[in-house]
Every structure is written in structure tokens, then in C-alpha cells.
Amino acid sequence: xxxxxxxxALLVAGPAAAQAYQPSPENLQSRQWFQDAKxxxxxxxxxxxQLEDGEWVMNNRNIRVAxxxxxxxxxxxxxxxxxxxxxxxxxxxxxxxxxITKHHDGFALWDSRVSDFDVVDRTPYGKDIVKQLAEACRxxxxxxxxxxxxxxxxxxxxxxxxxxxxxxxRPESGDFxxxxxxxxxxxxxxxxxxxxxxxIWFDGMWDKPDAxxxxxxxxxxxxxxxxxxxxxxxxxxxxxxxxxxQMFERDLPGANxxxxxxxxxxxxxxxxxxxxNDSWGYRINDRAWKTPRALVHEAVEAAGxxxxxxxxxxxxxxxxxxxEAMNILAELGKWTGVxxxxxxxxxxxxIAPRPWGVTTQKGDRIYLHLLNWPDRVLGLxxxxxxxxxxxxxxDKAPVTFKAVADxxxxxxxxxxxxxxxxxxxxxxxxxxx
Amino acid sequence: MTQSKALFAPAxxxxxxxxxxxxxxxxxxxxxxxxxxxFEDSKxxxxxxxxxxxLLADGEWVMNNRSITSAxYEHLAPRFNPTRFDAASWVALARKxxxxxxxxTTKHHDGFAMFDSKLTDWDIIDRTPFKRDVIAELAQSSRADGxxxxxxxxxxxxxxxxxxxxxxxxxxxxRPESGDFxxxxxxxxxxLEELLxxxxxxxxIWFDGAWDNGQVDWHLDHTYALIKRLQPTxxxxxxxxxxxxxxxxxxxxxxxxxxxxxxxxxxxxxxxxEKINDTWGYRVHDYLYKSPETLIRNMVKAAGAGANYLIxxxxxxxxxxxxxxxxxxxxxxxxxxxxxRSIYGTRxxxIPARPWGVTTARGDTVxxxxxxxxxxxxxxxxxxxKVRSAGYVGRSDHPTFSPVAGGVALGIAPPGPxxxxxxxxxxxxxxxx
Numbered sequence: 001x002x003x004x005x006x007x008x009a010l011l012v013a014g015p016a017a018a019q020a021y022q023p024s025p026e027n028l029q030s031r032q033w034f035q036d037a038k039x040x041x042x043x044x045x046x047x048x049x050q051l052e053d054g055e056w057v058m059n060n061r062n063i064r065v066a067x068x069x070x071x072x073x074x075x076x077x078x079x080x081x082x083x084x085x086x087x088x089x090x091x092x093x094x095x096x097x098x099x100i101t102k103h104h105d106g107f108a109l110w111d112s113r114v115s116d117f118d119v120v121d122r123t124p125y126g127k128d129i130v131k132q133l134a135e136a137c138r139x140x141x142x143x144x145x146x147x148x149x150x151x152x153x154x155x156x157x158x159x160x161x162x163x164x165x166x167x168x169x170r171p172e173s174g175d176f177x178x179x180x181x182x183x184x185x186x187x188x189x190x191x192x193x194x195x196x197x198x199x200i201w202f203d204g205m206w207d208k209p210d211a212x213x214x215x216x217x218x219x220x221x222x223x224x225x226x227x228x229x230x231x232x233x234x235x236x237x238x239x240x241x242x243x244x245x246q247m248f249e250r251d252l253p254g255a256n257x258x259x260x261x262x263x264x265x266x267x268x269x270x271x272x273x274x275x276x277n278d279s280w281g282y283r284i285n286d287r288a289w290k291t292p293r294a295l296v297h298e299a300v301e302a303a304g305x306x307x308x309x310x311x312x313x314x315x316x317x318x319x320x321x322x323x324e325a326m327n328i329l330a331e332l333g334k335w336t337g338v339x340x341x342x343x344x345x346x347x348x349x350x351i352a353p354r355p356w357g358v359t360t361q362k363g364d365r366i367y368l369h370l371l372n373w374p375d376r377v378l379g380l381x382x383x384x385x386x387x388x389x390x391x392x393x394x395d396k397a398p399v400t401f402k403a404v405a406d407x408x409x410x411x412x413x414x415x416x417x418x419x420x421x422x423x424x425x426x427x428x429x430x431x432x433x
Numbered sequence: 434m435t436q437s438k439a440l441f442a443p444a445x446x447x448x449x450x451x452x453x454x455x456x457x458x459x460x461x462x463x464x465x466x467x468x469x470x471x472f473e474d475s476k477x478x479x480x481x482x483x484x485x486x487x488l489l490a491d492g493e494w495v496m497n498n499r500s501i502t503s504a505x506y507e508h509l510a511p512r513f514n515p516t517r518f519d520a521a522s523w524v525a526l527a528r529k530x531x532x533x534x535x536x537x538t539t540k541h542h543d544g545f546a547m548f549d550s551k552l553t554d555w556d557i558i559d560r561t562p563f564k565r566d567v568i569a570e571l572a573q574s575s576r577a578d579g580x581x582x583x584x585x586x587x588x589x590x591x592x593x594x595x596x597x598x599x600x601x602x603x604x605x606x607x608r609p610e611s612g613d614f615x616x617x618x619x620x621x622x623x624x625l626e627e628l629l630x631x632x633x634x635x636x637x638i639w640f641d642g643a644w645d646n647g648q649v650d651w652h653l654d655h656t657y658a659l660i661k662r663l664q665p666t667x668x669x670x671x672x673x674x675x676x677x678x679x680x681x682x683x684x685x686x687x688x689x690x691x692x693x694x695x696x697x698x699x700x701x702x703x704x705x706x707e708k709i710n711d712t713w714g715y716r717v718h719d720y721l722y723k724s725p726e727t728l729i730r731n732m733v734k735a736a737g738a739g740a741n742y743l744i745x746x747x748x749x750x751x752x753x754x755x756x757x758x759x760x761x762x763x764x765x766x767x768x769x770x771x772x773x774r775s776i777y778g779t780r781x782x783x784i785p786a787r788p789w790g791v792t793t794a795r796g797d798t799v800x801x802x803x804x805x806x807x808x809x810x811x812x813x814x815x816x817x818x819k820v821r822s823a824g825y826v827g828r829s830d831h832p833t834f835s836p837v838a839g840g841v842a843l844g845i846a847p848p849g850p851x852x853x854x855x856x857x858x859x860x861x862x863x864x865x866x
Contacts, residue, residue: 355788355805372788377840379810402837405844407810409837 021219021241026228030198031244033143034230035269036345037095038303039336040145041329042273042312043085044100044280047107047123049317050075055281058105058153064169065154068105072122080125080319082132086140088321092329093336095344098145098201098310099133101190103281104165106154110194114185117154134194143198145230146190148183150213151204155179162207180214184221191225199230199244206235206260215240234273238266245269252298253305270307274298276328282314289324292331293420299332299343300369300421304358306348335420338394342367342423350384357421364430367393370412370422380408385428393423401426468666469682472637473702474778475533476736477769478583479762480706480745481523482713484541485509485561487750493714496543496591502607503592506543510560518563518752520570524578526754530762531769533777535575536583536639536743539568539628541714542603544592548632552623555592572632581636583668584628586621588651589642593617600646614649622659629663637668639685644673653678670704677701685743705735706743709758715747722757725764726853732765732776733802733854737791739781768853771827775800775856784815790854797863800826803855807847814840818861826856834859 023031048055050071058068089097102108108118110130120126130146137144152158153165159174191197200222205213219231219242230244239246246253246268251261253270276295278288299309311332313325321329336343342360349359349366356378357371366383390399390410397413415422462470482493488509489495496506527535540546546556548568558564568584575582590596591603597612629635638660643651657669657680668682676696677684683702684695709728711721723731732742744765746758769776775793782792782799789811790804797818803811820841823834833844848855 354807375787375812375814375840377812377814377837377842379808379812379842381808381810400838402842404810404835404837404842405833407808407844409810409812409835409842411838411840
């Protein structure tokens with residue numbers, strides 16, 4: 001390693017430099033946009049999809065690199081239609097897409113110049129996936145975030161090995177800094193050749209938590225190439241300096257049902273990433289599909305906790321979304337079509353999550369999301385500000401309210417059936433200047 | 434539960450009783466009705482799982498789970514010498530826990546009789562150095578204390594040669610592939626006759642294990658008639674998680690897994706059995722203790738569903754009960770000594786389970802059990818009469834109540850984090866007759 005670079009890296013990575021991260025104005029603006037956007041579509045796709053057994057198949061079945069590479073020539077996703085993906089996302093109410101560019105298997109979904117292990121050089125399909133989706137997103141007014149795995153089960157310089165990818169048949173040697181140079185080069189490609197990028201969604205650092213990942217260097221490079229791009233990393237810890245949002249894998253912020261999430265919530269914008277069934281990448285026999293209702297509930301629960309909801313789809317090897325996923329996205333679209341104003345542009349509301357549901361707020365409007373409330377009366381604690389009007393969002397039916405004890409008692413209009421979410425709007429008298 | 438004490442029967446229950454009997458003389462309450470009624474009033478029971486399996490400290494299913502043959506399992510009996518067993522202290526513990534009956538295993542699936550059976554030598558007198566009739570001692574101590582005793586009896590038997598054809602369990606017990614099931618049933622009926630004739634008044638027989646074999650004729654009508662002939666007020670129940678068979682007097686189900694079919698049209702008392710940790714019989718490495726608060730709240734939820742709460746202990750092989758259990762039972766008893774009037778003698782309240790909690794009722798009094806609510810206003814709906822007064826159980830201050838459209842808004846001081854249940858007592862206007 002070049003001594004000058006090493007010293008520079010140490011300086012950049014040092015605590016003083018770390019505290020010095022000052023997000024640019026464009027970056028701060030992006031964070032606002034991100035929090036307003038609320039809903040995103042996560043897409044897990046790659047040559048791993050060809051085996052229809054989830055994106056961890058290489059590691060789980062101890063497939064060696066040499067054997068895994070045989071999958072690439074088999075992958076020919078002739079039904080892939082970037083515009084259809086973007087349109088499906090938009091119609092579901094998604095405001096951004098987060099696409100796998102390289103997962104742990106190291107396969108690049110774009111035409112990389114620093115590796116031939118990519119879709120253009122190794123598959124009969126031969127076209128740049130990232131490029132097509134970047135264009136389609138631009139057309140549809142969606143932002144594109146790029147998932148990039150720091151962990152790499154194929155690259156020989158990903159050494160010393162971490163907790164996974166140990167059966168890949170690679171020699172027990174390698175230069176980790178050379179791997180990081182390679183990663184930075186690939187990130188540079190992604191951040192220069194595909195127009196404005198919403199952000200970089202890192203994953204895999206947990207594989208070697210104690211390694212020197214040169215985060216400051218990589219993050220600095222990203223912020224320099226695209227100051228508005230947000231950096232986030234799925235390391236399950238409080239964000240490190242240089243990161244712009246905090247993500248939670250398959251958990252609401254503060255929860256840890258997954259077993260590996262932190263329950264600490266930092267001050268950055270938040271995002272919950274969730275699967276539609278039990279897998280991220282397509283798995284032919286994963287039948288554990290969640291109901292549209294359960295997923296809408298989780299999206300609303302996330303919004304009530306001031307977090308975005310990044311809902312994943314694992315397209316099939318041919319490039320189509322599974323029918324179950326299409327149905328979920330269609331149902332989500334019906335919900336956002338009617339109830340969108342109660343999530344987009346909102347922040348977590350003034351009342352913390354309650355047994356009956358959550359609240360969001362935008363300006364003078366508080367949205368009560370009754371996710372679990374069969375009764376037609378509802379008691380609330382004190383509401384800061386004076387409630388002047390209350391109604392149900394979808395049918396504008398008036399809601400009466402009465403000051404009781406130290407709070408407010410609402411009498412709700414009758415409802416038929418058991419709606420996915422009953423949204424009550426409380427309008428406050430405008431704050432005095 | 435055996436001798437009919439004239440207990441106050443709420444109007445609701447009398448109505449239910451009137452409905453259940455199709456005969457014109459419906460209003461007449463039989464001694465059996467009275468026993469069922471008292472069983473429902475008692476609300477809390479202590480379940481005891483004890484047998485020679487406790488030596489292995491791996492739960493009551495250890496014989497089956499480890500594929501121990503009958504011949505091997507028989508080695509346990511000569512080692513079973515629980516010199517610290519003291520029936521009176523168990524009854525005292527039940528009393529301290531607030532339990533109003535005890536349900537004791539007389540024979541579990543291992544077929545071993547914890548009483549002196551003349552019909553087999555596979556019992557505690559003939560096979561163990563202890564040579565004391567545990568059931569006799571417990572029956573005597575219970576009687577001395579006025580504590581009703583329900584006897585658990587396993588229909589399934591992993592030891593009897595005549596338990597043939599085999600069911601879904603006990604297949605690795607090394608028994609010959611032949612046997613006379615009717616002879617097995619005769620042994621069972623004979624042992625039940627022993628239990629019902631030699632140990633004084635028995636409050637009930639708690640069957641388990643018929644689920645092991647759905648293909649055989651258990652001649653339930655015969656057995657149930659035998660029980661009623663010997664002790665007319667002994668209640669019959671079976672843990673089969675199915676609709677009650679004729680002759681069964683209440684329904685029981687494990688934890689909160691309700692049977693798929695709950696009886697409709699006829700009122701059945703019900704009971705929820707629950708483990709303090711995760712095992713019925715003693716398991717040395719079961720650390721999954723529920724907190725005292727969780728147990729109290731589950732007991733309250735059971736009462737809110739109109740069900741008794743049968744809380745289990747698995748005593749150790751020396752006859753003592755582990756301190757973790759004692760501590761939790763004591764906490765339950767302490768809570769009941771303060772709040773018990775909102776549990777004992779109640780039935781399910783007029784408001785079904787809600788996100789905030791449950792209700793119980795006795796006469797014109799409705800107990801609102803607030804289990805999950807943080808706000809100073811709780812609005813409830815579903816009372817069929819006006820509230821005349823409101824108070825707290827166990828506190829001297831009062832909640833406020835004010836009618837709102839669709840219900841009543843209660844102004845409450847929400848429960849503190851250490852309070853498992855905030856109990857509000859609402860006295861309603863008397864029902865019009």
C-alpha cells in the first residue's frame with residue numbers, strides 16, 4: 001500500500017474528520033425529498049434469480065465461484081421491461097426504486113469496465129439493466145437508488161474473508177484495499193454514467209464488522225460525485241458519519257424482531273425495508289406472501305414512526321414480477337390513490353404509536369390512522385393546538401369531538417366492513433405567526 | 434366445586450342456563466349446573482404436572498421425545514423418591530397464588546399412576562421407594578383447605594401393552610405390535626373408578642390424549658356415564674381442542690390457542706391452561722419464564738373471555754416447586770388479593786376484547802381492565818345501560834365519565850409501567866326487568 005494514501009486514509013477516517021461531515025445543501029434537500037417520498041420499491045434481481053432460491057443461494061448451497069459463473073450464460077431475461085417496472089412502481093404509489101446493482105455474489109447488473117462479471121459481458125441477454133431502469137425511472141419521475149453490496153463472495157481480494165462466502169473456493173490470500181479500490185471504481189461508474197442517482201444503499205459491511213472499510217473515502221467520493229445522492233448502509237448500527245439515512249431491515253424503527261437490528265434510532269431520515277414474502281430474491285416455493293392489508297399496515301406504521309417504507313419485489317428470472325407481487329402492488333396503488341395525502345409529505349405525527357394505530361402530520365393537519373380500532377368512539381390525549389375540524393379522509397364524513405378530562409373524545413361516523421385503514425383528519429387552527 | 438354453595442348467579446348466567454335446557458322446567462338449577470357455575474366463579478386454578486419423568490428434568494414428554502422404550506423408562510421408578518413432597522405446602526401455594534382449584538396429573542402419557550392402583554403395579558406404591566399415595570395426600574390436604582381437586586387423566590398411554598393400535602405417539606416404546614384396546618379401556622375405567630371412589634369428592638376429571646388416535650372408539654359415553662354415576666357433580670372435560678362431546682361440562686384449551694370450533698348455542702364454562710415457562714413437566718433448562726406481569730395480564734385476558742386461568746407448575750423430582758414458579762405465583766396472588774373482585778365470580782363483560790384491554794362483569798358492575806392505554810381519555814362503547822358511578826379497584830381516586838355520541842369517555846390516570854392492569858369499576862343503572 002502506498003504510504004501517502006495510507007496516511008490520507010487514516011486522516012480521512014479519523015474521528016475528527018468523521019465529525020466534520022457537513023452534508024451539502026443539495027444533500028439536505030434530498031433528505032427532505034426522501035422523507036416526503038415515503039414509499040419506494042426495492043428490487044432484488046440478478047443471476048441468482050436464475051436458480052429461484054433466493055439471493056443467498058451461492059452461499060447457502062456452498063456453490064464455488066467457478067461453478068456459480070456457469071449460471072451467467074444461462075440467464076436471459078427476455079421479458080425484462082424497465083418501463084413496465086417503473087410504471088408498476090409508480091402506479092403502486094412508489095416515489096423511488098432501489099435496485100440491486102451488485103449483490104453479495106459480485107455480479108454487476110450494468111456494463112462495468114473494471115470487471116467482466118456483468119450482465120453485458122457474461123449473459124446472452126447482453127444489455128445494461130441499470131441503464132434501462134435509470135432511463136425508465138427518469139421518464140416516470142421516479143428517483144433511482146442503487147443497492148451495492150460491500151460484501152463480495154467472488155472477488156479474490158475480498159480477503160481476509162468474513163463470516164460468509166467461505167466455501168467459494170477462493171485462494172486464502174488477497175489485498176482488501178485492492179478490493180475497496182475496485183468497489184470505488186464500480187461506484188464511480190454507477191455515479192457518472194447513469195445520470196442523477198437518488199442514493200447508494202450499502203449492504204454487507206456486517207460480514208466483516210471490524211475491517212477497515214475506508215468508509216470516509218468511499219462516502220466522500222460519493223458525495224463529491226453526486227452531492228445530492230444519499231448514502232445509507234444496512235449495517236444494523238446507528239449511522240456512521242457520511243451517511244444520510246438510517247435503514248431497518250424487516251423491522252419498524254426501534255423494533256428488533258429480525259434479531260440483528262439496532263433498536264437505537266438516530267436523527268437521520270429513516271427507512272424500513274420489507275419483503276413481500278420471506279425472501280428478497282425470487283424463490284420458486286416461497287408461499288409466505290403477506291396480505292396487501294398487512295403490507296399497507298406496515299407502510300402506515302412506518303410513516304407513523306417517521307420512516308419510509310421500501311417494499312421489495314424479487315422478479316422472476318425472465319424479468320417479470322410474480323403475479324402475487326403484482327397483486328400486492330396493485331392493491332397498494334388503490335390505497336395510495338385514496339389515502340396518499342395522509343402519508344406523502346408527512347412526518348411522524350404528534351401522538352406516538354398507540355394500540356389503535358399511528359399518526360402522521362403535515363402542516364395543520366394531523367392524520368389518525370386507525371389500523372386496529374373497531375369502535376366508533378376514540379379517546380385521545382391532549383392535542384397540541386386547537387382542533388377546529390375533523391373528518392374522515394376518504395368519504396369526508398364529519399367526526400365530532402369533545403374536550404374530556406385532559407384530552408379529546410372523538411365520535412366516529414359509522415363504517416361498513418373492516419377497511420384497511422380508517423384515516424381521520426384533525427385540522428388545527430393555524431399556528432400564530 | 435362439588436358441594437353447592439349458594440353463590441350469586443348473575444342474571445346473564447341464569448339466562449344462559451335457561452337457554453341451555455330445552456325442557457320447560459329450565460329455571461331449575463341442578464347440582465351439576467351449580468357445580469359448573471361455581472367452577473366458572475372460581476376463575477383461577479393451579480395445574481400440577483408431576484410424575485417420574487420429573488427425574489429426567491426434560492418435560493413430561495421425555496419418554497416419547499427421546500424414544501425411550503418402556504423397559505428403559507421403568508428404570509426411573511425405583512429412583513423416584515421425592516422425600517420433600519408435602520401436599521399441604523402445595524395446597525398452601527395454590528391458595529397463596531389465588532387459585533380456587535387444583536388440577537393434578539394422576540397418570541400422564543407415560544401411564545404411570547401417581548396413586549395406589551390395584552389394577553396395575555405401574556404405580557407409585559408398587560414401583561417406587563417412596564411408596565406414598567400422592568393423590569391421596571393431595572386430596573386430603575385439598576379437602577382440609579376447602580380447595581377443589583380436579584384429576585388429570587391421560588387417555589393416551591405409552592406404557593400399557595393394550596394401548597393398541599398405536600396412535601401418533603409412543604411408537605418407539607418397544608411394545609409388541611398387538612394388544613386389546615378394549616382391555617386398555619377397561620383398565621382406564623377401572624382406574625377412574627378408583628380415583629372417584631377412594632379419594633373423596635372429586636371436582637372433575639380432566640382428560641387428555643384422545644387426540645393421539647382418532648381411529649379408535651374411546652367409548653366416551655360409557656366412561657363419562659361411569660364418572661357421573663360415581664360422582665354426579667364431578668365435571669368432565671377433555672383437552673381435545675374440538676367441539677365438546679356430549680357429557681363434557683366445560684371446554685379447555687392450551688394457552689391462547691383457541692379450538693378451531695367453539696361451541697355455539699349452548700353455554701360452556703371454559704378454561705385456558707398456561708405454562709409459566711415453556712414446559713408442563715419440570716425441565717431444568719427451560720428459562721423461558723413469563724414475567725409476573727405477563728401472567729397477570731394473561732389471566733385478566735382469560736377472565737375477559739369468560740375463561741378460567743389454569744396456571745401450571747411442574748414440581749421437581751424431590752417434590753419441591755422451583756423458586757421461579759413460587760415467585761410468580763406469589764405475585765399473581767398478591768395482585769388477586771387486591772384486584773380479585775374484578776376476576777372471581779365474574780363472567781365475560783359486555784365489551785369484547787379490545788385493543789386497550791378487556792371487560793369482566795358481575796351483576797350491574799362492569800370491570801374495565803385497561804391493559805394497554807397511555808392516554809388520559811379512554812372512550813368505550815358497547816354498554817347497554819348508563820353508567821351510574823365509576824371508581825378504580827385498588828385506588829381511592831375516581832375516573833371521570835361523560836357520555837359522548839356512541840359511548841362513554843372515561844377520564845383516567847393511565848396505568849404506570851409497573852401496573853399490569855388498571856381496573857375501573859363501572860356501576861351501571863339497574864337493568865329493566
